Amino acid sequence: MNIQCPLPIKTEEIIKLGHGSGGEMTQRLLTNYIQPIFNNSWVAQADDSATLPWAADQLVFTTDSFVISPLFFPGGNIGELAVYGTVNDLAMAGAEPKFLSCSLILEEGLPLKTLKRVLLSMASAAKTTGVSLVTGDTKVVERGKGDGIYINTSGVGVLLSNQPTDARQIQTGDLILLSGDVGRHGISVMACREGLEFESSLTSDCAPLNGAVAKLLRAGVEIHCLRDLTRGGLATALVELAESSCRGFVLEESSIPLSETVRGACEILGLDPLYVANEGRFVAFVPERFSNLAISILRNTEVGASCEYIGRVDGEARPQVILRNNLGCECLLQRLPGEQLPRIC
Amino acid sequence: MNIQCPLPIKTEEIIKLGHGSGGEMTQRLLTNYIQPIFNNSWVAQADDSATLPWAADQLVFTTDSFVISPLFFPGGNIGELAVYGTVNDLAMAGAEPKFLSCSLILEEGLPLKTLKRVLLSMASAAKTTGVSLVTGDTKVVERGKGDGIYINTSGVGVLLSNQPTDARQIQTGDLILLSGDVGRHGISVMACREGLEFESSLTSDCAPLNGAVAKLLRAGVEIHCLRDLTRGGLATALVELAESSCRGFVLEESSIPLSETVRGACEILGLDPLYVANEGRFVAFVPERFSNLAISILRNTEVGASCEYIGRVDGEARPQVILRNNLGCECLLQRLPGEQLPRIC
Known part of the structure; x- marks a missing residue:
């Protein structure tokens, strides 16, 4: 796997596609613009959701807009992606997803039958994941000011355990469990977009993760951190977690x-498949004493059937991610530098 | 004021700008597509927010996407509109707005200084209204697939009283209190878009309503229903409420x-100014015995300084809105039939 070098930092005067990549440029937009301006402790944590004090319960709140192109791809469409994406952000915070909103930005000229297909997929995905779509909004923009359908879903959920699952809980010695094979979503969407065909059929990994997470937590597995792998792929997610936790990770490529x-x-x-987007994969940071229990539970779920431990948290290392190959060579992973596949989610 | 006739119902095979008008076509899209597909009691109520069971507290949840053009208009910009719009939806449910999300869809090529101005306005609007922007997301679309900035804000709030404020609570004899003059937002945006100039300066009424609502509720004013006037204007809002409450309203035009x-x-x-959009105006349905208290409180707020009672709920009438002019002539108000000013919010 070849490692991409970060782009030199340039004067960023306009928004470029790379600002939406989930990689290095997105990170700069966040740290230079959004975090200092929306200055509060939740935004500073830079998680995909906010855990809020709310009477007796902790309320978890998240939002995502979906602009994927094309709207329909092998293994899914924008509607189920919009439900699963937000459900997954809640699950990664250790919450049980409860209620979702749905806000549509439709382009003038969109066939209503396309809209109906997408809405039906959303309803079906909500049923699968046990959430209710409870509030919404619809806007229409002129032809050429949108691209069919953009969907925002926001979601609220309730914490499943009192033990937070975020980067700040990662500890030296934790094992890194990856729920399945990487890169299927990005490659499926790109193949669909470019009209590529492969020998064996390939579909997106787009799937809800809340069921698998709930099984782990309810079985008493101690989980220090959960993170779904979306834009920027496995590599970007792990680099972000290494930096947030101030710890080094060592991965075995094989x-x-x-x-x-x-x-x-x-x-x-x-x-590089480590930078390709996923929509139904996650990593869990688990203390070694729970490692057998965690993998046996996850292998019994649909989304985790091919899960593997891929590395561990190394207390000696600087906050960085080292990838070790079969020959013992090591290289340092970086965030995705620019844009790889725009509008992947 | 001339009354617009509803368009004949046509086969709607594609999305048209009118589907985003907030009027008759939006209503048809909701009842024919969205409500039957997202089939649950919250969606069936067709309010602008959902009040959810949540441990000890009732949780109010709402979402709105903002696609206004131009991004900056006299009296505001898309950033403060996005904060106030969602804050107002929570306030109209009788809730104290607490936390907001912010999801951006940016068009490639957007100047970062424009983004910064908008984000600063959002932060300032959040401070004014006492909410925290706690979670977010950023996507970027190619040039020509967006229009500078689209913003989704979703929000959660906690009910201020146990007494619900929605159309189902409206009672015969209730007085209809309008918080101020109508039509300023729509006309300001249109003037800005078309380069029109008026003798006296005109600015949008864009403003947060949560402070005024909280004062009314905390003073013990019994409020049966609150509704902010946005797309479709005063007339469309009242027609919707008449139908939802199965009651007739009589308005005095003067x-x-x-x-x-x-x-x-x-x-x-x-x-027709009754159909022009507002972004800082609302109607409150108040029992007669609270009418003096309500108007005296509201007149002491910035957003309600020019409030007036404009009509009452008439138990005899069918679910309809009658507008009576100075000469005693009566006409029936309808929903906004098609699109008046696209992308007004």
Whole structure:
């Protein structure tokens, strides 16, 4: 796997596609603009959701806008992605997702039958995940000012345990459990967009993660941190967590599950699968004493059937992610520097 | 004021700008597509927010996407509109707004200084209204697939009283209190868009309503229903409430506050001010015994200084809104039929 070098920092005077990549440029936009301006402790934590004090319960609140192109891709569409994406952000905070909102920005000229297909997928995805879509909004923009459908879903959930699951809880010695093979969502969407065909069929990993997380937590597995892998892929997610936790991670390349189809497609396309987007994969940081229990529970779920431990938290290292290959060579992972596949979610 | 006739119902095969008008076409999209598909009691109520069971407290949850063009208009910009709009939806449910999310869809090429101005306005508006912007998301779309900035804000709040404030609580004999003059937001935006100039300066009424609502509720005013007037204007809001409450309303045209500038602009532009959008106005349905208290409190607030009683709920009438003019002539108000001013919020 080749490691991409970060772009030199340039004067960023206008928004570029890379600001939406989930990688280095997104991070700069966040730290230079959004965090200092919306200055509060929740925004400073830079998680994908906010855990809020709310009477007897802790309320978890999150939001995501979905601008994926095309609207329909192998293994899913923007509607289920919008439900699963927000459900997954709540699950990663250790919460049980309860209620979702749905706000639509529709482009003039969109066929109503397309809208109906997407809404039906959302309703079905909500049923699958046990959430209710309870409030919404619809706006319409002129032709050429949108692209069919953009969907925002926001969600609220209630914490499943009193033990927070975020980067600040990661401890030296924790094992890093990856729920399945990486890169399927990004490669499926790119293949669909470019009209590529592979020998074996490839579908997105787009899936809800709340059921698997609830099983782990309810079985008493101590989980220090959960993170779903979306834009920027496994590598970007782990670099962010290493920096937030001020700890170093060491990964074994050979342990990272990867399908032959994704491997082959990445070679042809010149992409690094560790940076390709996923929509139904996560990493869990688990203390060693819970490692057998965690993997046996996760392997019994649909989304975690091919899960593997891929590395561990190394107390000696600086806040960085080291990837070790079969020959013992080590390289340092970086955030995704620019944009790889725009509008992947 | 001339009354617009509803358009005949046509086969609606594609999304048209009118589907985003907040009027008749939006209503058809809701009842034919969204409500039957997202089939639950909250969506069926078709309020602007959902009041949810949540441990000890009732949780109010709402969402809105903002696509206003231009981004900056006399009296405000998309940033403060996005904060006030969601704060107002929570206030109209009788809730104290607590936490907001902010999800951005940015168009490639947007100047970062424009983004910064908008974010600063959001932060300032959040401070004014006492809410915290706690979670967010940023997506970027290619040039020509957006229009500078679209913002979704979702919000959660906690009910201020156990007494619900929605259309189902409206009772015969209730007085209808309008918080101020109508039509300023729509006319300001249109003037800005078309480069029109008026003799006296006109600014949007864009403002937060939570402070005024909290004062009314904390003073013990019994309020049966609150509704902010946005897309579709005063007329569309009242027609919706008449239908939801199964009651008839009678309005006195001469009581409806209207600035001379808006009146003149509407005459020139051929618009009915009762259908022009507002962003800082609301109606409250108040039992007669609280009417003096309510108006005296509201007149002492910035947003309600020019409030007036404009009509009452008439138990005899069918679910409809009758507008009576100075000569005693009566006409029936309808929802806004198509689109009047696209992308007004």
